[in-house]
Amino acid sequence: xxxxxALAHLLFIVMAEEEASVAAKWHHQSSSSTKFQDSSIxxxxxxxxxxxxxxxxxxCGHKWHLHCLKEQLEQAQPNHTHRLxxxxxxxxxxxxxxxxxxxxxxxxxxxxLREKVDRLVAEQWQIEAPELWNDATTTTAIQKRERLLExxxxxxxxxxxxxxxxxxxxxxxxxxxxxxTDEEDVQSSGLCPSCTPQSQLSCRHPLQHRAYxxxxxxxxxxxxxxxCYGTVHFCKACHDRNSQRVQQQQVTTKPPPLKGxxxxxxxxxxxxxxxxxxHLNGPAASCEQVYYCAVCESSPVGVPQEAPGSRNFLQNPSxxxxxxxxxxxxxxxxxxxxxxxxIPATEHCTTNFVSSFQWCSMxxxxxxxxxxxxxxxxxIEVSAKFMGRTDCPSIFMMEAIVLNRQQQPIHRAHIGxxxxxxxxxxxxxxxxxxxxxxxxxxxxxxxxxxxxxxxNYGSKAADCSIRVLGSQEELDATLLLPLADPPLPPDxxxxxxxxxxxxxxxxxxAPLILLLFAWLLS
Numbered sequence: 001x002x003x004x005x006a007l008a009h010l011l012f013i014v015m016a017e018e019e020a021s022v023a024a025k026w027h028h029q030s031s032s033s034t035k036f037q038d039s040s041i042x043x044x045x046x047x048x049x050x051x052x053x054x055x056x057x058x059x060c061g062h063k064w065h066l067h068c069l070k071e072q073l074e075q076a077q078p079n080h081t082h083r084l085x086x087x088x089x090x091x092x093x094x095x096x097x098x099x100x101x102x103x104x105x106x107x108x109x110x111x112x113l114r115e116k117v118d119r120l121v122a123e124q125w126q127i128e129a130p131e132l133w134n135d136a137t138t139t140t141a142i143q144k145r146e147r148l149l150e151x152x153x154x155x156x157x158x159x160x161x162x163x164x165x166x167x168x169x170x171x172x173x174x175x176x177x178x179x180x181t182d183e184e185d186v187q188s189s190g191l192c193p194s195c196t197p198q199s200q201l202s203c204r205h206p207l208q209h210r211a212y213x214x215x216x217x218x219x220x221x222x223x224x225x226x227x228c229y230g231t232v233h234f235c236k237a238c239h240d241r242n243s244q245r246v247q248q249q250q251v252t253t254k255p256p257p258l259k260g261x262x263x264x265x266x267x268x269x270x271x272x273x274x275x276x277x278x279h280l281n282g283p284a285a286s287c288e289q290v291y292y293c294a295v296c297e298s299s300p301v302g303v304p305q306e307a308p309g310s311r312n313f314l315q316n317p318s319x320x321x322x323x324x325x326x327x328x329x330x331x332x333x334x335x336x337x338x339x340x341x342x343i344p345a346t347e348h349c350t351t352n353f354v355s356s357f358q359w360c361s362m363x364x365x366x367x368x369x370x371x372x373x374x375x376x377x378x379x380i381e382v383s384a385k386f387m388g389r390t391d392c393p394s395i396f397m398m399e400a401i402v403l404n405r406q407q408q409p410i411h412r413a414h415i416g417x418x419x420x421x422x423x424x425x426x427x428x429x430x431x432x433x434x435x436x437x438x439x440x441x442x443x444x445x446x447x448x449x450x451x452x453x454x455x456n457y458g459s460k461a462a463d464c465s466i467r468v469l470g471s472q473e474e475l476d477a478t479l480l481l482p483l484a485d486p487p488l489p490p491d492x493x494x495x496x497x498x499x500x501x502x503x504x505x506x507x508x509x510a511p512l513i514l515l516l517f518a519w520l521l522s
Contacts, residue, residue, distance in 0.1 A: 038061055313468075338351055
């Protein structure tokens with residue numbers, strides 16, 4: 001309660017400051033208005049003579065009936081059912097926003113919303129095209145920044161939250177305007193990401209961390225990559241299915257509803273809602289879910305849960321032993337390096353791999369025939385954690401290749417190229433198999449920086465893993481190796497414990513030395 005009270009007080013102060021700054025801005029524009037004189041004798045709204053009623057002259061110079069403009073602005077006030085449109089708040093003759101002291105009670109809210117929308121446009125450009133936006137924020141690129149803002153206003157769709165009354169990003173205008181969002185098969189909660197119960201349950205600071213929430217696709221169990229219609233989250237496959245559905249709208253009066261893909265509880269490895277054994281997938285707003293917050297990872301349902309399975313069969317998963325066990329890709333111009341982690345990927349990991357200014361690729365092969373009795377029946381998880389730097393955007397890619405007995409690829413799966421998150425570890429996960437004829441599996445990780453900086457400033461990788469999935473009973477029946485990891489030497493902390501290695505060498509060598517001396521004495 002204290003947190004929300006303090007937040008409300010803070011929002012009140014910010015709102016007051018915004019009103020004052022916006023009012024000053026528009027007052028300045030009004031005082032420097034053009035000297036254009038409107039010679040019209042009729043009001044262009046009601047088509048009645050201007051002299052028949054009170055009329056005003058806007059800062060743009062055009063004349064209107066006062067009551068006609070008030071009625072227009074009242075009808076144009078933003079609402080929660082459609083995306084934000086400010087066209088009704090403009091002068092119908094020239095397109096400039098209405099500005100007059102007698103209309104401030106109707107224009108003040110719109111002016112403040114426009115300022116907030118511009119900040120959201122800038123935030124979205126920083127996510128989608130950080131280099132382009134950063135180039136436009138220099139003191140000498142004011143015109144370029146204004147052009148980007150205008151392009152963003154025409155590209156991005158924003159909606160008004162029913163709870164906090166603040167605007168929020170809700171996809172692109174192209175998606176928003178291609179379908180009637182009032183349809184029963186596209187339900188919107190009308191709440192911004194900060195006010196939704198899903199975000200508040202999964203994040204300690206939903207307002208500040210809203211850009212880092214990993215949402216579930218509404219129509220299947222995979223993580224979402226798109227948001228459309230305000231609050232509807234889609235993965236790539238479901239977004240493509242919805243696009244095909246929208247195209248049918250051009251032929252039929254109403255497109256068929258998009259059906260959800262049922263969740264398979266035994267195969268789905270993503271976290272389920274509390275007290276539920278499967279996900280709800282479909283058009284209802286209740287099918288939305290935040291898997292976790294990538295910044296605070298505070299979800300009570302947990303970070304994407306690790307599926308039951310074997311230990312990690314990769315050697316040297318985080319660079320504890322340099323690049324031992326990893327093979328440099330022949331077509332890769334640069335090679336990965338190992339560095340001490342500023343932010344450890346795991347509790348016992350103090351190092352990570354880091355890429356350079358050109359593509360760095362390396363791979364490690366695991367023989368399935370040495371792990372399971374029948375590799376063609378194995379379900380394999382390939383995963384890695386990756387991260388970027390604050391000062392240099394970077395790119396990451398991961399690939400899993402299944403080979404047959406002749407060492408020929410029979411299956412490929414990949415993630416990326418994707419932009420690496422800044423200063424927190426994201427998890428890339430692929431699940432492959434069962435595949436008839438499978439013998440070996442190869443994990444390939446690739447990365448580079450996006451600014452071509454000399455040195456190793458590219459994406460980072462750690463905690464790389466190849467595991468066989470299955471319950472303990474299944475693994476006991478199929479695995480040829482122990483289920484659990486071998487014991488870690490005491491106080492290793494992800495590093496080589498040379499004291500332990502020395503003790504082990506002495507344990508082995510001492511008896512041999514004694515036997516040698518006994519033989520010499522005899």
